[in-house]
Structures are given as C-alpha cells and as structure tokens.
Amino acid sequence: MDGEPQESDSEPGRPKKDSDYDESSSDGEPAKSKPKIQPKKKRKKKKKSLVKRASSAYMFFSKEIRAKIVEESKSSGTKMSFAEIAREVSRRWSLTSPEEKEPYQEMNKKDKLRYEEELANAPPPDPDSDSDSDEKPAKKKKKKKRDPNLPKRPKTGFFFYLDKQRQIIAEEFPNMKMSERSKLLGQRWQKLTEEEKAPFIALNAKAKEEYKVAMVNYNRNKVLEGGGD
Numbered sequence: 001m002d003g004e005p006q007e008s009d010s011e012p013g014r015p016k017k018d019s020d021y022d023e024s025s026s027d028g029e030p031a032k033s034k035p036k037i038q039p040k041k042k043r044k045k046k047k048k049s050l051v052k053r054a055s056s057a058y059m060f061f062s063k064e065i066r067a068k069i070v071e072e073s074k075s076s077g078t079k080m081s082f083a084e085i086a087r088e089v090s091r092r093w094s095l096t097s098p099e100e101k102e103p104y105q106e107m108n109k110k111d112k113l114r115y116e117e118e119l120a121n122a123p124p125p126d127p128d129s130d131s132d133s134d135e136k137p138a139k140k141k142k143k144k145k146r147d148p149n150l151p152k153r154p155k156t157g158f159f160f161y162l163d164k165q166r167q168i169i170a171e172e173f174p175n176m177k178m179s180e181r182s183k184l185l186g187q188r189w190q191k192l193t194e195e196e197k198a199p200f201i202a203l204n205a206k207a208k209e210e211y212k213v214a215m216v217n218y219n220r221n222k223v224l225e226g227g228g229d
Contacts, residue, residue, distance in 0.1 A: 103186020151214035154207035
C-alpha cells in the first residue's frame with residue numbers, strides 16, 4: 001500500500017557503511033578500490049665475521065688519547081660528553097704531525113697483516129637457512145693488481161729508525177706485543193734530538209732521490225712499451 005512505510009535495507013538510526021553502498025559510482029563507473037598496503041619485508045641480519053677487522057691508524061691513536069682526554073676533563077672539573085670527546089680526539093689527530101702519526105700507521109700495517117692471516121685461516125661461514133635461494137651474492141670489488149715494476153715509495157726517517165731498532169726492542173722485551181713495541185718505538189723516536197734523527201733523515205732524503213730517478217725510468221719504459229697513453 002502507498003501509505004505503508006517502505007522497508008529499508010539498513011537498520012533505523014544506524015549510519016550506512018561503505019559496504020551498504022553499491023560498488024558502482026553514480027555515473028555507472030566502478031568505484032575505485034583502496035590500494036592494498038604491502039607488508040614490510042624483514043631485513044636480513046648480516047652475519048658477523050668471526051675475524052676482527054684491522055684498526056686504522058686513527059683508531060689506535062683514539063684508543064691511546066681518549067683516556068688522557070677523559071682524565072684531563074675530570075681534573076679540570078668539566079665532564080665531557082661522548083660526542084665532545086670524539087670531537088677533541090679528531091681535533092688532536094688533525095694537529096698531529098706526519099712523523100707523530102707514523103707509529104700508529106705502523107700499528108695499522110701490522111694489524112692488517114694480522115687480519116689477512118686470520119681471515120685466511122678462518123673456517124668458512126655456515127650456510128644461511130633464512131636466505132632466499134634467488135638472492136645473488138654481492139659482487140666483490142676486484143683489487144687492482146699492483147705493477148711489479150712500479151718503484152716502491154721511499155721509507156721515511158722513522159721507518160729507517162724502525163729497521164735498526166726493531167730487533168733491539170724484540171730482544172729487550174721478548175714478551176711484548178707487536179703493537180706495544182711499535183708504540184714504544186714511536187715514543188723513543190719522538191724523544192730523539194734533531195742530531196740523533198739526522199742519520200735517518202739523511203737516509204730518507206737519499207731514498208727520495210733514488211725514487212725520483214726510478215720513477216722517471218719507469219714512466220719512460222711505459223711509454224716505450226706503448227702503455228703510457
């Protein structure tokens with residue numbers, strides 16, 4: 001009957017939901033569906049190497065100087081934050097002369113040899129069960145092969161001093177670690193007078209001249225061989 005109220009699909013007083021409406025819009029076109037949110041992929045944890053990487057010259061310097069900076073800040077009554085200490089370490093490193101850096105560079109070279117040796121003797125890593133079979137292993141950068149004919153850079157005065165003193169220190173302190181020996185040699189080098197350093201500086205000057213001559217001959221030979229483009 002015309003007087004009877006028409007039945008509604010929705011309950012009275014209840015607001016309509018999106019599902020109550022027709023999937024098509026008023027102009028007859030299908031309504032746009034909401035984009036599905038893709039779940040985030042879990043990042044794979046990289047397996048830590050069992051071999052400790054070689055410390056840089058700066059890291060050796062930092063280990064030694066950090067304790068001094070902390071002690072200085074305590075004695076002055078001003079407590080420094082971790083970031084402030086790191087900045088102070090960096091500032092002091094930038095003020096360190098090349099000769100003063102040489103002991104730490106020597107320690108870095110020794111530590112690199114230690115790392116390479118331990119890495120060569122380390123057991124192969126276990127296969128990762130969580131890794132995808134489709135995933136390709138990361139490509140390793142090929143190290144540029146050094147030309148065997150390229151002359152070696154001249155030794156510094158400090159390294160000539162090391163050559164002479166290394167065996168003496170080894171006999172004097174047979175149980176001392178290699179890193180500690182290098183540190184001790186660096187301290188002894190810094191305490192030498194200019195006169196005591198003079199023979200080693202002279203050896204460095206001679207090595208520089210020999211290196212210059214060797215490089216001239218090396219470059220000339222490369223041109224003659226057609227490799228000096």
